[in-house]
């Protein structure tokens with residue numbers, strides 16, 4: 602295992618734990634404070650509760666000491682985000698860990714993205730990204746925020762992706778590829794900046810399932826989700842490069858947490874073995890299990 606390595610070649614079999622370049626990132630899963638990864642800005646939201654409220658889907662929030670909205674009781678729970686390209690095996694990984702007691706698993710709300718009051722913004726986005734990209738990504742941002750803020754029922758929460766990858770990977774990809782008008786990108790960016798400035802979204806560890814785009818392409822075809830039949834290999838390559846820049850090279854956007862890299866091109870049995878081998882590293886430091 603290499604700790605804190607950068608730019609290590611792809612597809613190596615070893616697992617790596619990379620620290621965020623940002624000096625203010627949470628130091629361990631025990632971190633009680635929610636910290637934003639921006640130079641010179643640290644928000645400690647771990648203690649005082651001034652106001653409390655309960656929203657839809659069991660969201661319980663309070664105002665913390667820094668004036669940020671915080672999830673009630675969130676300071677005592679570890680949050681692990683599983684990140685990776687489309688069809689890299691995130692859901693399969695979460696299914697594996699869902700069998701562990703004391704771990705709560707939250708998959709991406711894809712069913713909502715496929716059906717919001719009878720509409721399918723995911724399908725619309727793939728059909729005409731210029732027109733519907735903003736529609737899907739606005740809804741993704743809302744539903745991911747809802748996931749982050751929903752009340753935690755176990756000492757450890759493992760969730761599929763995050764509000765951060767929604768913005769840094771998918772919105773960014775639409776914009777950079779010329780499939781999102783500048784005004785749509787500006788509006789989404791304003792929303793994202795407001796949310797991350799005013800709401801505490803603590804993440805303690807990112808587990809990056811690192812795959813080749815080709816592997817994802819094959820798994821995508823095998824999964825055969827109707828909306829995704831139009832996805833070309835080039836799309837997965839773009840998503841891959843954005844993930845690598847963010848989580849491996851660490852040259853694009855701030856990291857909300859340290860990154861554990863798990864090479865994920867291997868067959869299912871091998872992957873399950875790797876998950877078992879890395880169980881302690883993934884859950885390390887929570888002091889709650």
Ligand SMILES: Nc1ncnc2c1ncn2[C@@H]1O[C@H](COP(=O)(O)OP(=O)(O)O)[C@@H](O)[C@H]1O
Pocket residue numbers: 685686687688689690691692693694820821823824865866867868869870872
């Ligand atoms: N290690 C693996 N080897 C082969 N197929 C896999 C592996 N992991 C997942 N799959 C299959 O690939 C497809 C995508 O996996 P999934 O877990 O849904 O990915 P994601 O949640 O990242 O989109 C599914 O059909 C799944 O059964």
Ligand SMILES: Nc1ccn([C@H]2C[C@H](O)[C@@H](COP(=O)(O)O)O2)c(=O)n1
Pocket residue numbers: 685686687688689691709711723737738741766767768771772829
């Ligand atoms: N911000 C996002 C997040 C996901 N998507 C798309 C990509 C896939 O088609 C689908 C679900 O992703 P998976 O869990 O299979 O990796 O949603 C998006 O367009 N924007």
